[in-house]
Amino acid sequence: MNHFSIALANMRQRALSTALTMLLVAIGVGLVSLILTLKGEVDAGFQSVAGKFDLIVGPRGSSLQLVLNTVFHMDKPVGNMPWRDYEDIRRKKGVRLAIPIVTGDSYKGFYLVGTTPEFFTELEISEGRKMFEFEGGGVFEDPRGDHEGHDHGDDFQAVLGSEAARRTGLKVGDRFLATHGVAEGAEGRDDHNYRVAGVLRPTGTPHDRAVFCHLNAFFDIHDDSPEAKAKMLSGVLVLTISPLWTGTIAKSINTDYPHLMTVYPTFAMRDLMGIVSNVNQVLVAIAFLVLFAAGVSILVAIYNSMNERRREIAIIRALGAPPSAVFGMIVIEASLICVAGGLAGLLLSRLAMVAGGGALRHITGLMIGVPTPSAADAWLLLGAVGIGVASSIIPAVAAYRTDVATNIRPVN
């Protein structure tokens, strides 16, 4: 028997009130944890996807829109840039890889992205580890023939991201009709269809939600449009041989091609996160208000129970406990409520992330992992205990001052 077991017994005795107060603490801690963790995970997810490229080149316009369209397969293309500019950029000194991107079509809401096979064969998630692996099939082929002059005729091939394949039910060998435009319910094209050449393994990135085809297939299918005739691109993803080259290349493109802009994708993402961060701060403030309300609730719950506790406090004092011991018991009780509520809140936030992860993946394509316990969790828990301790001071002082002689009198 010790101070903790007395506090626990008091909590058991007032189980309903204790449980409700714990719930409030859990909601507060859970909300703060969820918002902060989610922000961290989404930030990291966006940065990790965008950070795979050193530069993005595209027509002048919104830099954020260019990144969202070419890397995250969201939003509309900023505009068009000529193919010959891509050829120039590719040959620039310091450029290791330049991947052309053209967007504008879709299939059942999934963006159809025209690109080159290098997108799958050259991109790496880390040193020596390819970003893309195939669940089945392989990379699409050029409908205009390969380097050896083989012509694949009218066979337009496509590679499906894992999520796109799962949700459309398409398998290797299946055929589908693409849709002009990226809006839901856009007009279907019946002049050409695509055959699924490969399905990618999940990457936890927006690429899982895209359908890829060869750039030439994209142009050939639009062969009646002036953009296709002129081979207009939505943007170019650029990897340099060294970060030292990135600034030089960007400066050179900006100088030589006034109709183009260069975007550092990580900076654009940082700007995006900056905008989101304002909303986040409001949400965090609301969550902290809930935590504050939980603190007030602890104060009210314990203080209101003081009337029934005074007799027990007087008994314990008569048994030899000093006033500081009963003060400590109240503080320990509030702390235990906060620790238990806080732990429940952290667990709730993890459960919410598991439950909401699918929805987030549907919207952003990012796969959100459930984070392991971190120092931030420990700080949050400590903060909750701090609120608990602070809110227990008033009832603890009341306990400290309990008059033994008055409260130990017989009652009828």
Next chain:
Amino acid sequence: MPDHVLELRGVRKGYGNGAPIVDIASFAMDRASRMVLAGESGSGKTTFLNLVSGILDPDAGEILVDGADLAKLSGRDRDAYRGRKIGFVFQTFNLLQGFTALDNLQVAMMWGATPRPERRSRAEHLLERVGLKEHLHKRPSQLSVGQQQRVGIARALVNQPVLVLADEPSAQLDRSNAERVLDLLKEVCAESAAALLVVAHDALVFERFEKVVQIADLNRKP
């Protein structure tokens, strides 16, 4: 070791501006003795007990328990001294409702001198001694009033006090239960060599004790 377990010298205590409710020139109780302090309601019996236990401070005078002057102890030391030297038996039992019988005794031992490893076995032994072997893990609400008071008696003795103060210990019990509880109280105090001071106004209590003192006789005449 002093002869008297309890000694009062010139102790006075009053409330407000009225006459003091306790005004005792001298009072002493021998070690391991037993006595009833009798008096009507409002005669100052409970105030006397609160003074003797250090819960209330006297307006004047000295109160010595086992040779220590309570007034000279700091608040914290006085609490600790009370925990070690004095056992309480209350009229309404005053058991902690959220705790089992065994826990009630172990809580009392938190501020006594019994080493931690021995506490549980001592508590079990005492509860068995008062006939509650089968009820160690029951909460007060699961016990009869007689059983509750037996828990109260075991709790009063758990820290091996030199003095047990019992405030109307049989007032809530029927006659047969009251007789059993009073006999038990006398027995266990004798076994522990603890002095027993019972405050009562019930003839049933007076019959069972050799020494009955009227508080009115202790108080100085105005």
